[in-house]
Structures are given as C-alpha cells and as structure tokens.
C-alpha cells in the first residue's frame with residue numbers, strides 16, 4: 001500500500017487528507033495546529049508529532065500550506081521534509097504559490113534526489129471535502145504518472161500542464177481571468193437593474209447569449225438566478241476576497257517578470273485590494289457586487 005504524509009491540515013487540507021485516508025492510503029498527518037491533527041486522526045490518518053515523524057517512511061508527501069515561504073520552509077528548512085524523506089520520495093505541493101517559487105522548489109528537490117510536482121487546485125473547501133477538486137500539475141511526465149493515483153482520490157479533474165511551475169501558471173492565469181470576469185459580471189447586472197431589467201430576466205438572456213461566463217452561470221453575483229451562489233447568503237464565502245487578492249498579486253508579480261501586459265488584472269487587483277483594506281477580506285469575492293451597487 002502506498003504510504004503518504006500530509007502536511008497542512010487547514011481549511012482545504014483537512015478534507016483532502018480525509019479523502020486520501022478514505023481512499024485506501026496509509027496517511028500520516030502533521031500540522032503545527034494540534035487540533036487539526038486530532039481531526040485528521042478522527043478521519044482515519046495517523047498522528048505525526050513532527051515533519052520527520054510524518055515523512056521518514058512514506059512514498060509521497062502531500063502539502064497544502066498558506067504560501068511559498070511555508071512551502072520552502074517545510075520542504076527545505078532545518079528539520080524539513082528533504083532532511084528526513086527516503087531518496088526518491090515524491091513531493092506533491094498543492095498550495096498556491098508563485099511560479100518562480102515552485103520552479104525553485106522543483107530544482108532544489110531534484111538536486112537533493114527527490115521528485116517535486118506543483119499541483120495547485122481549483123475549487124474551494126466544499127470541493128476539498130467532497131473530493132471534487134481540479135488539479136493543475138506541473139513537472140515531468142514520470143512524476144505526473146506517480147502523482148495521478150493520489151490526486152484522483154481528491155479530484156474531479158486532473159490535468160498535466162507541462163514542466164515544473166506550469167501548474168501554478170494555469171492556476172494564476174485562470175484566477176486572474178475569474179477575478180476580472182466577476183467584476184464585469186457585477187457591472188453588467190448592476191447596469192441592467194439600474195436601467196429597469198431585473199436580475200432573473202437579464203440572466204435568462206445573457207446566460208444564453210455572448211456575455212455568458214462561469215461567474216454568471218455558476219456563481220451569479222446578483223442574488224436569485226443561481227440558488228447555490230454566495231450572493232444568496234449575503235456573500236458568505238465561498239472564495240474570499242483575501243484569497244482572490246492573493247492570487248491576483250501572484251499573477252501580477254509573475255506577469256511583470258514575464259513582460260506580459262495585464263491592464264485589467266491590475267485594475268481587478270486594485271478593486272479587491274480596496275475591499276480588503278476596507279475590512280471586507282472575509283467577504284466572498286462575488287461581494288464586489290455590493291461595492292458596485294454602492295452598498296459598502
């Protein structure tokens with residue numbers, strides 16, 4: 001049986017770890033937060049008291065951490081994963097981090113005799129719990145083949161995006177588009193309403209016309225047309241403004257490095273940054289509707 005270590009049992013990681021344990025893997029779980037480890041144990045994992053304890057006898061290490069600095073520290077810091085894992089262990093980082101940080105991690109892992117794949121996800125806490133995430137994976141074909149059976153236990157879709165870092169490229173480019181399209185969708189609904197067209201009628205027309213997009217049909221920011229959308233529960237997340245802002249910042253930093261023009265990405269970042277600054281970091285990102293309506 002494939003043995004796994006799971007490190008980072010937060011909002012996303014707890015559900016992912018539970019699905020791996022349920023999926024027939026032997027999982028050792030570690031987090032700085034002991035409560036999170038207890039919860040993982042109740043979901044079928046084995047408690048690890050340290051990174052060393054978690055990784056020294058496994059085939060694959062899965063991480064779901066807040067940001068790039070945590071990823072580098074957990075893998076390559078003193079007493080990190082690389083110091084205790086068996087040679088050849090597969091490192092599978094599912095966190096959203098900068099493209100450059102992921103490529104650097106892949107290089108360091110390779111030099112130390114490990115395989116590293118970046119495998120960020122699309123889908124929030126509900127998809128993590130339900131095992132319906134989409135994974136975008138960067139790294140060599142051989143690593144991808146090893147990663148796939150593990151990722152499939154947590155996924156609806158698994159894509160190989162190409163070389164190291166390309167998973168993160170797919171993630172940030174997608175989320176930049178999402179941030180922009182959400183604001184555009186809010187503007188269109190607000191304009192329609194101001195000019196006398198109710199949200200449901202506009203939705204019925206536009207969702208079958210050329211303005212159609214995911215932000216409208218699956219996550220409509222105007223209350224009513226899509227019952228499961230956060231707009232129907234006063235924009236409780238879902239996917240919070242702070243998370244969207246993090247991804248936009250990563251996208252813009254990488255865009256600058258690559259010399260890619262992102263005028264709307266910049267504007268979207270300013271809009272979410274202002275919401276964040278004004279105390280709305282915890283609002284769902286479709287709550288930008290409230291700002292456009294002048295309610296906040």
Ligand code: NAD
Nearest residue numbers: 008009010011012013031032033064065066095096124125
């Ligand atoms: P979180 O803050 O809830 O969880 C992170 C966990 O990592 C925490 O439990 C924390 O204690 C643990 N941790 C931090 N440093 C550690 C260390 N040195 N050793 C061991 N454990 C450590 O974050 P989250 O919402 O689960 O997000 C995780 C990642 O997934 C982020 O990169 C985020 O951008 C990405 N993501 C989140 C969502 C979402 O909807 N929450 C969606 C897609 C992607």
